[in-house]
Amino acid sequence: MTAFPFQSVGFDLDGTLLETHRDLGAAVNHALALGGFDPVPADHASDLIGGGAKIMLKRAVDQQGGLPDDEFRRLYKEMLGYYSQNNAVHSRPYPHAIEVLDALEQRGVKMAVVTNKFESFARDILTTLDLAHRFETIIGGDTMGKGRAKPEPDSVIEARLRCGGGPIAFVGDSSYDVRAARAAKVPVVAAAYGYCDKPPHELGADAVIESLAGLISALENL
Ligand SMILES: O=C(O)COP(=O)(O)O
Numbered sequence: 001m002t003a004f005p006f007q008s009v010g011f012d013l014d015g016t017l018l019e020t021h022r023d024l025g026a027a028v029n030h031a032l033a034l035g036g037f038d039p040v041p042a043d044h045a046s047d048l049i050g051g052g053a054k055i056m057l058k059r060a061v062d063q064q065g066g067l068p069d070d071e072f073r074r075l076y077k078e079m080l081g082y083y084s085q086n087n088a089v090h091s092r093p094y095p096h097a098i099e100v101l102d103a104l105e106q107r108g109v110k111m112a113v114v115t116n117k118f119e120s121f122a123r124d125i126l127t128t129l130d131l132a133h134r135f136e137t138i139i140g141g142d143t144m145g146k147g148r149a150k151p152e153p154d155s156v157i158e159a160r161l162r163c164g165g166g167p168i169a170f171v172g173d174s175s176y177d178v179r180a181a182r183a184a185k186v187p188v189v190a191a192a193y194g195y196c197d198k199p200p201h202e203l204g205a206d207a208v209i210e211s212l213a214g215l216i217s218a219l220e221n222l
């Protein structure tokens, strides 16, 4: 067996490892209701995800005419409060997620989560799902400081360092992920089953997978 080409693999969370749109959608709808807005239909919540919680609510509010800053801030805080209590109600690993983590572990590959969620939410959800211990590190949208979340390269570079500094590949579902990986000069696989903000083959990734079942061979062939 030839050696696996990467020392570590970085995973985006929402839309890549975990299906989270129902819990995120419920949090958005909680805030929208407090602001007197209509709820976002469950199927559309996934279109709002990728840039972090603030962008998600902003997109939802702007679709219905927008809000002044102070009122937006109030709803944003309400949404975060709700989500902190309800972030792993319906959220689940995608099919084949666990077997992929097992397969990488068997190959001695370290794994990192690099998400635009707040680090504390990512840790909470992964702990509830009994997955947190599988990752060498969990880096959130707030971990590297203001303005350094994906699509900036900082969190991907930090993940590589925290995993030992060797070759890393990244897997993500949105243009934020592909741009961050490209800027960090890291090969990237796009998850077509996720919350892609563009047609998956137009994200600019090195490979596209239709399910996590295809990840190991996609990484071996990068
Ligand atoms: O919650 C979001 O909007 C983004 O999260 P992700 O970076 O894990 O996809």
Ligand SMILES: [Mg+2]
Pocket (backbone or CB within 6 Å): 012, 013, 014, 015, 016, 049, 050, 172, 173, 174, 194, 195
């Ligand atoms: Mg994502």
